[in-house]
Amino acid sequence: MAHQDKGKYFEKHPKDSTLDEGLKKEILAQAQDNNIACKKAEEIAVKKGVTIGDVGKAIDILNKNIIECQLGLFGYGDKEKIVQPAKEVAPELKTKIEQALQDGRLPCAAAWKIAAQLNIPRMRVCAACETLKIKVKPCQLGAF
Numbered sequence: 001m002a003h004q005d006k007g008k009y010f011e012k013h014p015k016d017s018t019l020d021e022g023l024k025k026e027i028l029a030q031a032q033d034n035n036i037a038c039k040k041a042e043e044i045a046v047k048k049g050v051t052i053g054d055v056g057k058a059i060d061i062l063n064k065n066i067i068e069c070q071l072g073l074f075g076y077g078d079k080e081k082i083v084q085p086a087k088e089v090a091p092e093l094k095t096k097i098e099q100a101l102q103d104g105r106l107p108c109a110a111a112w113k114i115a116a117q118l119n120i121p122r123m124r125v126c127a128a129c130e131t132l133k134i135k136v137k138p139c140q141l142g143a144f
Helices: 021-030 037-047 052-061 089-102 108-116 124-132
Strands: 033-035 064-065
Touching: 021 037, 021 052, 037 052, 037 064, 037 089, 089 108, 089 124, 108 124
Parallel strands: 033 064
Antiparallel strands: none
């Protein structure tokens, strides 16, 4: 959601949406100042045995802000985005990114998968996308 939607994330979901009480408690315990870091959301998903998308939906319903995107795209204070374009993109990385594109964009989940396959930091995949002028979207957590 866009910045102007801040504080209304729950509106993306049906009004009768419900939350697992354990998941809700875990998110509330991990949130600080109404924010929860992407990394914490990932950890919650693993701990609770749910998808990161399920955690993202719960975060929305609880009206929390997702910060510190692990790809460097949002949630870093005034800068918002901290990822910088890569100086060069390795051919293997470029190929994997191009093969994973959907509608000209690289899904966040695909970026994570590529990073794991190549054993490189997730932000390095996003830096390559910046250089290649490829948008990373959609976010697994539903943030944008």
